[in-house]
Amino acid sequence: MKKIIILMFITAVISCKEEDATPTGPINDVFDPTTATLLKSGTLVGIGHTVSGTASLYESGGKKIVLLDPYDSQNGPDLKVYLSKDVNASSYISLGALKSITGKQSYEVPGNPDAAEYNYIMVWCEQFTVVFGRAEIKK
Amino acid sequence: MIINVIVIMIRIATLCLSLFIPMAIVAQQSPSTKTKSIDLGLGVASSQGTLSAAYVYDWNLGKKEKFIFGIGGRITTYVGANQYYSTAPADITSGSTGPGVFFKEDIVENIDTFLIAKPRVVAFNTMINLGYKITQKISLGFNIDVIGFSVGNKTQGNYINGSQGQIVEAKPTAFNLLLVSDNDLGSLNSEFYGKYKLNEKISLKAAFQFLFTEYTTEIAVQQFPEPNDRFRNKSSMFSAGVSFHLN
Numbered sequence: 090m091k092k093i094i095i096l097m098f099i100t101a102v103i104s105c106k107e108e109d110a111t112p113t114g115p116i117n118d119v120f121d122p123t124t125a126t127l128l129k130s131g132t133l134v135g136i137g138h139t140v141s142g143t144a145s146l147y148e149s150g151g152k153k154i155v156l157l158d159p160y161d162s163q164n165g166p167d168l169k170v171y172l173s174k175d176v177n178a179s180s181y182i183s184l185g186a187l188k189s190i191t192g193k194q195s196y197e198v199p200g201n202p203d204a205a206e207y208n209y210i211m212v213w214c215e216q217f218t219v220v221f222g223r224a225e226i227k228k
Numbered sequence: 229m230i231i232n233v234i235v236i237m238i239r240i241a242t243l244c245l246s247l248f249i250p251m252a253i254v255a256q257q258s259p260s261t262k263t264k265s266i267d268l269g270l271g272v273a274s275s276q277g278t279l280s281a282a283y284v285y286d287w288n289l290g291k292k293e294k295f296i297f298g299i300g301g302r303i304t305t306y307v308g309a310n311q312y313y314s315t316a317p318a319d320i321t322s323g324s325t326g327p328g329v330f331f332k333e334d335i336v337e338n339i340d341t342f343l344i345a346k347p348r349v350v351a352f353n354t355m356i357n358l359g360y361k362i363t364q365k366i367s368l369g370f371n372i373d374v375i376g377f378s379v380g381n382k383t384q385g386n387y388i389n390g391s392q393g394q395i396v397e398a399k400p401t402a403f404n405l406l407l408v409s410d411n412d413l414g415s416l417n418s419e420f421y422g423k424y425k426l427n428e429k430i431s432l433k434a435a436f437q438f439l440f441t442e443y444t445t446e447i448a449v450q451q452f453p454e455p456n457d458r459f460r461n462k463s464s465m466f467s468a469g470v471s472f473h474l475n
Binding site for chain 2: 183200216218219
């Protein structure tokens with residue numbers, strides 16, 4: 090009886106909704122970095138997950154753009170792109186859902202923040218509050 | 229929509245509770261049968277669940293002893309996955325405190341979100357039980373936690389305010405207190421239940437459970453309209469359990 094109750098309890102708790110996985114098809118956004126000013130850039134490193142590529146912060150037409158090019162990672166639920174002030178994402182701007190787990194992809198940064206304050210670009214599994222990968226971006 | 233209905237039900241029940249408090253005094257002064265029981269319950273909902281254990285001391289009131297008034301203590305263990313917590317304090321959610329909050333709608337623009345991947349809360353509360361015996365075997369009732377404390381590990385959560393956010397640590401709010409509506413503090417459990425008496429020792433219990441759990445962030449992450457570090461999750465779930473009658 091005790092085992093049945095524990096099993097029911099665990100089943101109920103871990104029976105999550107269907108995972109909101111990121112698209113897997115290759116992407117090639119049209120953003121042309123040669124027409125923009127590179128502010129900061131860094132290499133993406135996986136944190137407990139497979140993530141690789143280059144993350145850059147550009148300014149173009151008075152807007153800030155984050156570019157992941159190249160980009161490759163394993164898939165996961167609810168992956169988001171964050172522009173963060175520090176390594177712990179204790180203050181970040183969400184750029185929205187990761188468009189694809191592979192290929193060149195650009196994200197407009199809302200609010201046009203001061204680039205000097207933001208030092209990390211992160212791929213974050215929001216649902217589980219887990220960082221997938223990050224790049225420390227520098228001039 | 230369902231949550232709103234449940235909140236209204238809880239509000240009505242809370243009002244009823246205040247009307248029934250004099251029953252406690254009557255119960256102690258008038259002859260009545262007293263019963264003691266231990267209730268064990270398992271509540272489940274999508275990505276969350278509870279285990280609860282309660283000791284309840286009931287007075288059976290009225291000529292036919294059909295009315296039940298009881299007090300007791302309850303331990304509720306809450307486990308969830310990827311649960312969204314919302315701004316808790318009534319002065320932010322409703323723009324005021326006091327009993328008037330009962331009738332006020334939430335101010336949507338004041339309510340921010342705190343996402344916790346693995347909320348785990350253990351709440352120790354005193355509780356009040358109200359019931360009515362429909363037959364010798366079937367009774368219906370409502371119980372609600374009143375005051376107590378909560379424990380739980382510190383955990384990381386994601387404060388989300390539009391496109392802005394912060395990853396911060398939080399702990400279950402330590403002090404629990406039933407007040408009115410969003411004035412409540414901490415983690416409080418309540419149930420609308422039905423019991424079926426199998427024999428003199430055991431009853432089966434089915435309940436609709438409504439549970440508040442609350443976390444306090446290590447810093448006041450919310451700044452508008454005023455600094456706030458308290459976030460509440462309102463869970464509704466069905467539960468099943470057993471009552472062991474001790475006399």
